[in-house]
Amino acid sequence: MVNVLRFSDVSYLRNGRPILDSIDWAVEDSERWVILGPNGAGKTTLMKLATANDYPSSGTVDVLDKRLGRVDIFELRNRLGFVSSATARRIPANELVRDLVLTAAYSVEGRWNEHYDDIDIRQAERILAEWDLGDFADHPFGTLSDGERKRAMIARSVMTDPELLLLDEPSASLDLGARERLLQMLSGFAQSPSSPAMVMVTHHVEEVPPGFTHVLMLRGGRIQAVGPIAETLTAANLEATFGMPFELTVSGGRYAAVARPE
Numbered sequence: 001m002v003n004v005l006r007f008s009d010v011s012y013l014r015n016g017r018p019i020l021d022s023i024d025w026a027v028e029d030s031e032r033w034v035i036l037g038p039n040g041a042g043k044t045t046l047m048k049l050a051t052a053n054d055y056p057s058s059g060t061v062d063v064l065d066k067r068l069g070r071v072d073i074f075e076l077r078n079r080l081g082f083v084s085s086a087t088a089r090r091i092p093a094n095e096l097v098r099d100l101v102l103t104a105a106y107s108v109e110g111r112w113n114e115h116y117d118d119i120d121i122r123q124a125e126r127i128l129a130e131w132d133l134g135d136f137a138d139h140p141f142g143t144l145s146d147g148e149r150k151r152a153m154i155a156r157s158v159m160t161d162p163e164l165l166l167l168d169e170p171s172a173s174l175d176l177g178a179r180e181r182l183l184q185m186l187s188g189f190a191q192s193p194s195s196p197a198m199v200m201v202t203h204h205v206e207e208v209p210p211g212f213t214h215v216l217m218l219r220g221g222r223i224q225a226v227g228p229i230a231e232t233l234t235a236a237n238l239e240a241t242f243g244m245p246f247e248l249t250v251s252g253g254r255y256a257a258v259a260r261p262e
């Protein structure tokens with residue numbers, strides 16, 4: 001087992017306020033983590049540190065065995081896959097889906113005059129099929145539905161064989177069918193031994209894909225609960241995290257939570 005991410009006593013302060021407070025957390029290469037918490041809990045800030053897009057105010061963050069502050073972050077970012085609504089906004093609307101995936105191998109957004117190797121072209125075709133995008137390969141990114149865009153961004157992020165894949169709210173804004181289709185794919189991907197370590201942020205227990213192994217629950221910048229999902233994602237921990245009582249059901253590896261009448 002290899003640590004791909006390690007936060008040691010990490011705090012992140014802005015305007016004298018702790019946005020993350022004394023976070024101790026480690027992710028191993030075989031693990032798939034869900035980060036769960038209410039609005040403003042600090043989830044996006046945690047992802048900024050995990051993707052080397054910011055630095056802690058105190059404590060240490062190690063990403064793929066490299067200490068933030070001591071490593072060339074551009075070299076590190078080539079070993080990470082990251083999908084968020086902000087990364088999708090940077091994609092030119094006229095970029096073809098095939099090129100979107102292919103250009104990841106060359107760390108560019110928007111095809112120019114690069115020459116692509118056959119091995120990269122074959123890898124892109126395989127990944128497009130895997131994420132059910134074969135029919136959209138020649139469509140411009142700007143014409144895709146939200147669900148297709150999410151799949152296209154994930155396909156791009158796995159093109160480089162990242163050692164750690166981070167997904168910030170991949171199911172946000174999707175309709176029920178698109179959400180379920182994406183969850184099935186994420187679940188299959190999470191359960192493949194050849195997949196990288198994964199960390200996925202969500203607000204909703206219904207969006208936890210079966211196959212995810214661990215959960216970190218955040219509230220007000222502090223860890224409320226952390227550990228293997230089966231024993232940590234409980235009604236009591238949801239109440240501590242979201243500040244109200246829930247009835248939690250688990251069926252076929254899927255979670256559902258509704259407010260418990262008081």
Ligand SMILES: Nc1ncnc2c1ncn2[C@@H]1O[C@H](COP(=O)(O)OP(=O)(O)OP(=O)(O)O)[C@@H](O)[C@H]1O
Nearest residue numbers: 014015019037038039040041042043044045046203
């Ligand atoms: N650079 C900053 N300066 C000041 N406050 C900040 C900064 N970054 C984040 N915050 C504040 O820190 C808190 C946590 O923000 P963050 O975006 O990490 O939460 P989140 O859990 O991702 O929320 P959401 O679920 O709504 O996306 C919020 O109250 C936010 O306003």
